[in-house]
Amino acid sequence: MNKDFIFSAESNPTDFSLVKDWSIGISLGSEFASQATSNVYAFGIAKTFGSSNLYFRYSPGFFKQFVLTKNQAISGSDTSYIPLKTNLKYQEYFSTGYSYRFTDNLSGGFTLRYFVQQFSQEEVGAVYSDSLYLIKESATETMKLWNMQFGADYLFTPSLRLSLSASNFINMKNGSLSETNKAFELQTPKNVRAAIYTQPFANVEVNLLYETIKAMQVSVGKTFLFDKFSSSLDCTYFSDFSLNGIQPSLSVQYGNICASVSGVIYFSEIHKTASLADLTSTGISNLVNNKYSSNKVMVNLSYLLNTKQEKLVQFVDVTVANSIFPTFTERFVDEPFAVARVVNLSDKPVSVKPSSKIDKINSELIYSPNVSIQPKDTASIPFYTVVSEQYFSPKHEISFANFYLTTENRDADDEVQKPILINSSNAWNGEVSNLRYFVKKDFDFSAITAKRLLSKYKNELDSANNALMNFLQAKILFNEIITGMLYVADPIASNDRVQFPHETIDVKGGDCDDLSVCLASFYESIGIQTAFVDYRTNEQSRHVHLLFNTNLSPAEANLITQNDKKYYVRKNSLGEEKIWIPIETTERSNFSNAWEKGVEIFSNEAFDQLGLAKGTVQIIEIY
Amino acid sequence: MQNVQQINYSMKKYFQHIILFLFTAYFFGCGKPGPTEVVNDLPNDETPLQIEVLAKNPEDALYKNGYDSTGLLIPPPSTDVFLFISKNIVSQQSLSISYDIAQVFFFDKNSPVILPDGKRYGFHMKKVIPPKINSVQTKEVSHIIHSGMGSSVKETVLGPKYMLSRTGILGDSLSLSYKSLVKFEYRKGMMNTVPPVEFTVEMPDQIIGNVTVTQNGKGEKILLLEWNKGTKDSVEIIIGGKLKSEKAATAFFKLHVKDNGRVIIPPQLIKAIPKDRFDRLVFSFVRNAVSRRVEQSFEFFTVIQNTHSIIIDYP
Numbered sequence: 001m002n003k004d005f006i007f008s009a010e011s012n013p014t015d016f017s018l019v020k021d022w023s024i025g026i027s028l029g030s031e032f033a034s035q036a037t038s039n040v041y042a043f044g045i046a047k048t049f050g051s052s053n054l055y056f057r058y059s060p061g062f063f064k065q066f067v068l069t070k071n072q073a074i075s076g077s078d079t080s081y082i083p084l085k086t087n088l089k090y091q092e093y094f095s096t097g098y099s100y101r102f103t104d105n106l107s108g109g110f111t112l113r114y115f116v117q118q119f120s121q122e123e124v125g126a127v128y129s130d131s132l133y134l135i136k137e138s139a140t141e142t143m144k145l146w147n148m149q150f151g152a153d154y155l156f157t158p159s160l161r162l163s164l165s166a167s168n169f170i171n172m173k174n175g176s177l178s179e180t181n182k183a184f185e186l187q188t189p190k191n192v193r194a195a196i197y198t199q200p201f202a203n204v205e206v207n208l209l210y211e212t213i214k215a216m217q218v219s220v221g222k223t224f225l226f227d228k229f230s231s232s233l234d235c236t237y238f239s240d241f242s243l244n245g246i247q248p249s250l251s252v253q254y255g256n257i258c259a260s261v262s263g264v265i266y267f268s269e270i271h272k273t274a275s276l277a278d279l280t281s282t283g284i285s286n287l288v289n290n291k292y293s294s295n296k297v298m299v300n301l302s303y304l305l306n307t308k309q310e311k312l313v314q315f316v317d318v319t320v321a322n323s324i325f326p327t328f329t330e331r332f333v334d335e336p337f338a339v340a341r342v343v344n345l346s347d348k349p350v351s352v353k354p355s356s357k358i359d360k361i362n363s364e365l366i367y368s369p370n371v372s373i374q375p376k377d378t379a380s381i382p383f384y385t386v387v388s389e390q391y392f393s394p395k396h397e398i399s400f401a402n403f404y405l406t407t408e409n410r411d412a413d414d415e416v417q418k419p420i421l422i423n424s425s426n427a428w429n430g431e432v433s434n435l436r437y438f439v440k441k442d443f444d445f446s447a448i449t450a451k452r453l454l455s456k457y458k459n460e461l462d463s464a465n466n467a468l469m470n471f472l473q474a475k476i477l478f479n480e481i482i483t484g485m486l487y488v489a490d491p492i493a494s495n496d497r498v499q500f501p502h503e504t505i506d507v508k509g510g511d512c513d514d515l516s517v518c519l520a521s522f523y524e525s526i527g528i529q530t531a532f533v534d535y536r537t538n539e540q541s542r543h544v545h546l547l548f549n550t551n552l553s554p555a556e557a558n559l560i561t562q563n564d565k566k567y568y569v570r571k572n573s574l575g576e577e578k579i580w581i582p583i584e585t586t587e588r589s590n591f592s593n594a595w596e597k598g599v600e601i602f603s604n605e606a607f608d609q610l611g612l613a614k615g616t617v618q619i620i621e622i623y
Numbered sequence: 624m625q626n627v628q629q630i631n632y633s634m635k636k637y638f639q640h641i642i643l644f645l646f647t648a649y650f651f652g653c654g655k656p657g658p659t660e661v662v663n664d665l666p667n668d669e670t671p672l673q674i675e676v677l678a679k680n681p682e683d684a685l686y687k688n689g690y691d692s693t694g695l696l697i698p699p700p701s702t703d704v705f706l707f708i709s710k711n712i713v714s715q716q717s718l719s720i721s722y723d724i725a726q727v728f729f730f731d732k733n734s735p736v737i738l739p740d741g742k743r744y745g746f747h748m749k750k751v752i753p754p755k756i757n758s759v760q761t762k763e764v765s766h767i768i769h770s771g772m773g774s775s776v777k778e779t780v781l782g783p784k785y786m787l788s789r790t791g792i793l794g795d796s797l798s799l800s801y802k803s804l805v806k807f808e809y810r811k812g813m814m815n816t817v818p819p820v821e822f823t824v825e826m827p828d829q830i831i832g833n834v835t836v837t838q839n840g841k842g843e844k845i846l847l848l849e850w851n852k853g854t855k856d857s858v859e860i861i862i863g864g865k866l867k868s869e870k871a872a873t874a875f876f877k878l879h880v881k882d883n884g885r886v887i888i889p890p891q892l893i894k895a896i897p898k899d900r901f902d903r904l905v906f907s908f909v910r911n912a913v914s915r916r917v918e919q920s921f922e923f924f925t926v927i928q929n930t931h932s933i934i935i936d937y938p
Contacts, residue, residue: 067659075674075879127895134876
């Protein structure tokens with residue numbers, strides 16, 4: 001926030017374009033002249049309308065008065081003595097301005113300042129009525145002056161701004177002055193002002209200003225950020241042809257309110273009285289800051305009356321990293337589907353709450369974890385989503401995703417909409433690790449169907465060795481489900497579609513991933529632990545079949561086979577060694593042949609060709 | 624509903640803050656910076672000038688006493704003896720008349736004068752042995768003043784005064800010269816055992832004035848008064864008015880002016896004098912010397928002056 005907008009009319013006619021909505025400011029000051037006085041210097045108000053800004057300042061404190069005692073006086077018979085005086089009053093009543101933001105970098109504007117100069121010469125007059133007495137009469141001449149300043153700002157970067165302004169090239173006067181009073185007229189030298197506002201380091205500002213009337217200012221300031229407020233400390237050195245000094249300032253901003261205390265300390269000689277010769281030759285051009293001014297203390301209060309919220313953060317860009325595979329319901333909880341670059345526009349740290357809503361997928365906003373961004377910094381923010389398990393679509397479609405950034409403001413600071421591809425529910429990205437989602441999708445169906453199928457073998461299972469339960473159930477289910485199925489490759493590409501188990505049952509066929517998913521779903525639904533074996537070439541999956549846990553210990557292996565090459569020992573989560581056997585699901589003749597085939601393929605590729613070691617064979621747990 | 628409540632709360636908060644602002648401004652910003660005094664260090668031709676009203680009630684005849692075309696106005700001083708010596712020139716158009724006068728008043732402090740209208744006006748005078756001015760014995764004359772307005776003008780006899788006067792070459796043997804001493808002698812008694820009160824006073828340099836009607840930058844008629852510079856710090860200029868039909872003039876203003884030879888009369892002073900009442904203006908240039916002394920327990924107040932009065936038509 002431009003905390004000093006109330007003095008913008010002096011230095012930069014476009015400066016109040018930094019006001020976001022409404023801004024009210026008041027400046028109070030005390031001047032330590034021969035007698036310290038305090039008064040309201042100025043009261044200002046600014047309002048932003050779109051790209052336009054209007055500004056008005058009432059300035060009762062922009063006032064300078066001189067009094068010259070004449071050589072004439074009225075004396076009374078009682079030796080009273082009343083000298084006659086010449087009063088010179090200069091007042092800037094108000095100023096008004098307009099600025100316009102042409103682009104995000106360029107703004108221009110102007111101010112009009114209204115001055116009234118009043119010169120009163122006291123003269124002796126007389127009244128002849130019932131009595132004769134002398135009176136003081138004032139012969140007053142007034143000159144009104146409209147002074148125009150115009151300027152432009154260019155923002156090279158957020159930390160570098162150039163400002164140019166010109167004043168006194170256009171002045172409109174109303175009134176006339178006698179030759180005597182013309183000498184006291186307010187000086188209006190043509191002036192061009194150039195200023196650079198920079199932020200060379202974080203929270204450090206350095207400003208330079210130069211005027212063609214041989215005046216300059218150098219200002220250095222630092223902002224300190226705290227939890228709920230910020231504070232700035234800065235000091236300005238100023239100098240022109242007649243005076244120089246410093247203006248230290250301390251300001252505090254809390255919420256919408258900014259208060260600052262500053263002092264003006266003159267190094268040059270302070271003239272408590274004015275020389276008439278000097279006043280008529282050089283005059284004054286600045287009512288508040290001239291060689292007849294005294295040291296001052298000023299208190300500025302600014303209040304942001306934002307009826308619209310100030311945007312704290314903004315999207316730089318959003319990249320949708322992945323299309324949506326609706327069946328991968330849990331994947332996008334851990335893996336973002338989109339990443340946005342977000343910039344903090346404010347000068348304080350902001351906690352951003354990102355959220356998104358994908359049309360047709362989400363019925364409400366999905367919030368992603370908060371991210372804190374430092375002032376003026378840019379951060380990458382991941383967006384996560386959740387797909388409902390009830391969602392099903394047989395075809396791919398293009399939808400759109402809305403991304404939102406919410407901060408402390410009530411409404412979102414920024415929002416962006418991006419197109420997104422929602423794949424069909426059967427779509428698969430070719431990663432065997434994602435086949436687990438298809439396994440889980442139809443669990444209810446698989447469980448019911450498995451139990452129904454196994455119930456036909458109740459007597460056999462009840463009389464069997466309990467240790468063989470997994471093995472026997474796996475064998476039964478394979479024979480009931482897979483045996484007799486057709487091997488059918490995917491119609492278009494082999495890796496972009498997977499059938500759900502009930503679909504595989506319905507169509508009575510599928511490819512290796514369909515059959516593996518179907519069988520794994522049935523096995524898992526009755527508690528048989530399974531894993532996919534992924535055979536890869538050139539880092540792409542080429543074939544998949546199953547491994548399942550017989551739950552037999554190595555010592556019990558002989559219950560199912562005497563050939564120790566037909567099984568593999570793996571440790572479970574408790575560290576116990578269990579026997580796992582591979583099943584080639586595309587071998588649909590019977591369980592035994594599928595087991596044989598599985599052993600053949602697994603043994604060859606995983607061990608003989610060192611597939612496990614090279615990574616061309618991967619075992620992927622479903623859970 | 625919740626949003627409306629939030630808005631109401633926000634507006635209420637805004638107004639509270641604004642009120643706080645205004646109170647702060649009101650209590651903090653009462654004063655106004657005082658003016659900066661300007662010291663006049665420029666050479667200028669503006670003559671230092673003090674203006675005093677003499678005739679507070681111009682209609683009262685009181686203000687025509689002792690002020691006539693000679694330009695004298697004698698308010699009664701508070702003293703035992705008042706010695707007034709004046710050498711006067713009156714000019715009107717191309718005609719000038721000289722008029723010398725010396726007056727001595729011995730006041731009876733026990734006898735104040737109360738005018739018919741109840742005003743207090745100094746003290747009655749008492750009869751004494753006539754003093755001498757430049758060795759010429761003064762003559763005893765009753766001092767009468769007029770007061771009141773219109774048909775209510777009354778005469779009041781204040782007592783004897785001792786005077787010498789000379790108009791041109793006619794009158795008493797009063798010989799007054801510029802820049803010369805005038806001797807005053809007074810015997811309290813006829814017996815020579817009491818030494819006389821004697822002292823001299825010096826007549827100032829002659830003052831010769833000139834009145835010019837001109838215009839200022841605004842086209843207003845202004846009066847430029849000029850005179851010969853003297854050695855005094857200041858001179859007095861008395862401005863009065865008179866009708867052609869009247870002998871006595873009314874003194875309005877007394878100007879105390881630095882003796883640098885020039886002053887412009889503020890136009891408003893002249894404008895105030897009603898043209899329907901006065902068709903002539905009288906400007907009396909006065910260069911005087913005033914002193915107080917105590918001689919033989921008499922407190923003397925002495926005014927010795929020379930004047931130049933110029934009568935012009937109302938411009």
